[in-house]
Amino acid sequence: MNQILAHLSANEDVSLQQLLEFLAIGSVSTDPTRAGDVQHCATWLADHLRTIGMPTVEIHQTAGHPIVYAEHLGAGPDKPTVLMYGHYDVQPVDPIDLWTNPPFEPTLRDGKVFARGATDDKGQVFIHVKAVEAMLATSGSLPVNLKMLIEGEEEIGSPNLTPFVREHRERLACDAVVVSDTAMFAPGEPSIVYGLRGLAYLQIDVQGPNRDLHSGSYGGPVANPLNALCTIIGKMKDEQGRVTIPGFYDDVLDVSDQERAELAGLQYSDERLKGDVGVTALGGESGFSSVEKLWTRPTLDVNGIYGGFTGEGAKTVLPAKGMAKVSMRLVPHQEHHDIARKVQDFVNSITPPGITATVTDLHGADPVLVPRDAPAMHAAARALMRDEARIPPAIAVCNLAVEDAGDSFTLMVVEFFRGHEGDTDA
């Protein structure tokens, strides 16, 4: 390990220059005029992986932007195989006038790199690349079999990743997946992310009379769909902030006392949260701390609501219809299709007479959880605890399990960062 750290130190300046070169490529995946830059970025990365000694490096063209794949399987069949996932594409740069330096002219200030992609995700990808380079340069080998999958479409929803993973299932097989594409709990505070909440996203349409009516002529006997919509939504939660949809909590995994104690030990400030979002009090499900609400409990939120007269002044319309978008963050072991059905049944059971309610399952994702006692998790924790020489210029190691769970390519993140803090995008 000392040799590896010495190698990293000795090559710090060169590595930094290479990182700045990588960051200077404007690989904005959503911008068609940048498609050439995205392609160039894939080529640059693949060339670099060859330079550091990865024996197999491939650029896979897709229906969209290319996927860079590399492998080093020299550790042999007795050693675990780790898949490293990352992305080399970046977010658009707007609003450009809020940047101190042009986003694709990486600039060092106070020992930090400012450029688009510096922390999402080129910086992290590059840390892995440099770690591999240092190991290969000092010992000629890696302690595990390594597969690297670095895509160019993460920022646009990875449309071609699932087909790629399906097609190359056997080739991508691994014991653990390492990802550095989440966040630290706080600057300088290493974090292992071992779960992600899922999502169920629904639209509720309500229909009352066959046309917009005048409330003076029809108000009273004719049920108002907007009132009905508000009643339906109002009945979805009780005064304790608990979701009242029957069966909603049936599959929710209880958090162990140990885990609750660990969460309680984090320096999470409700005051800071209130100040950050500009509210005088926090809400949500009673009986749980903010961290528990954020990470271990499901939610139900109205994301949009629309109907009737919304123009200036007054209009006494009794509207014909209304619509709301409602979504729920899910936790293990809730399933988004199951939750959507439960919402559907609940809405049907409470819809007032004279109103038709239609619930549409728009999209969703199931929550994921990495077992905390998995060997890869222990390895991640050991690496995180390592308290040897400083690791320049920054090192991020994460661990993530990928499963092709039927419908979707699901990433499960175990992440920890250490070393340099605050390299940032803007």
Ligand SMILES: [Zn+2]
């Ligand atoms: Zn990212």
